[in-house]
Amino acid sequence: MSASRVLFDEPGPIARRRMRIATVVVGVAVAALLAVAVKRFADHGQLDADKWRPYTTWPMWRYLLEGLWATIRAAAVATALSVVGGIVLALGRLSRQRALRWSATVYIEVMRTVPVLLLVYLVLFGLPHYGVDLPLFWKLVLPLSVSASAVFAEIFRAGILSLDRGQREAGLAVGLTDGQTMRLIVLPQAVRRLLPSLVSQSVGLLKDTSLGFIVSYSELLYSGRVLATYNRLLIQTYIIIALVYIVLNASLSKLARTLEARQGFRSVGRRRLRTLVRAKAAADQPL
């Protein structure tokens, strides 16, 4: 439902005139804001052509694209690990063995309230102290996966719980064991339903890889930092990097929305799942 359409009547002539006036006012306000920004930039000489020209050249972009590729690689590996970890943790939390259930629950609850940066620092400064010195890539990916596994676990749990109970009962009724029912009947259906949430959660992980800035793993943001110290074009570099992130993440979010729309939410179970996952997504928003 779109309540937005119910909040106001089909506009009559007066309302239409008011809306036109409001549109003009909004337009003027946005234009004024942009003008102030442009003037600020111009006053400090940041609009000069030679301050932006480097970013029309291929070597600059090649360097940034290499950073972007490293970002994507880190995000992909972290997502894969977190999906696996998430499934294991979700099964643990739903298990009938108390010890398993408890340890999974404690892991999830702890990881959901500890900032990733703290984990990054622990891996960065803590592990070498005990003789474990990981390559840069893993110094970034490991803490991200450790933390995101808990988030994915909660998504999977919501997905498994939202599935009609009859599915599991039918599986058991035809003589499958508990594990087989989970592996062959429950999980495949849950994962298909969860695909949109998994994609939008991977946007979160992609944003988290910007912590490479701290680890000095040369992903997009760190590459930008290196570039900016070298060519002194701070604001230009960071604006371009922000735009690259926006384009990439907006396309991924769009993909998630398309997947969601394609599924169509007909059954009650799906509607329940959607509310559950929405609540989860709000809880586990990325950096």
Added chain:
Amino acid sequence: MDVVLRHLSAFTDGIVTTLELTALSFLGALLIGVVVAAMRVSPVTALRGVGTVYVETFQNTPLLVLLVLFVFGLPEVGVIFPLFTTAVIVIALYEAAYIAEAVRSGINTVSIGQAEAARALGLTFGQSLRLVILPQALRGVVQPIGNIFIALTMNTSLAAAVGVVELTSAANRVNLMEAQPIPVFVGAGIGYMLICATAGIVTGMIERKVAIVR
């Protein structure tokens, strides 16, 4: 845990800074978020557009990129705020996008009859939003907003990366002095857990108090 006790003042200072960052930026995010949500359901297409662009921009940029841009970039065009203020502004702007989405989903769950009744009484868009829809919508999203609060608390740790000495940064400094990573970082982690647990309990209390039983 000995180390934590020896540097207790560093830790408590850190926690206080984290709490200040959290409280101030949460207030800001709440204000901006509700306004952006109202924009996104308004009859004026231009306002809806501005709201959408806002949410898409801030949800799709990493917080760390925003922090770096504001802290190191903006001084280049003469916009200079104290470090702490900048961190508060950036976190508020960023989290506002999430609050706006939560509030908007709350608005969508208020039953259509409410909006229709408000219109039938002759309330304008602004009046029906302010007097009828938003009060109900906000009561319905206490839990999601509580979750955003917890996420915000954790996100304040990123301010450490641009030089604000809050809990994470304090822990890091103590560790550099003492080289005892496990107790130091576990101590900081417990600090965050305490804040988040308290936030969870308070959220539950508020929710029980304002929930609409249908």
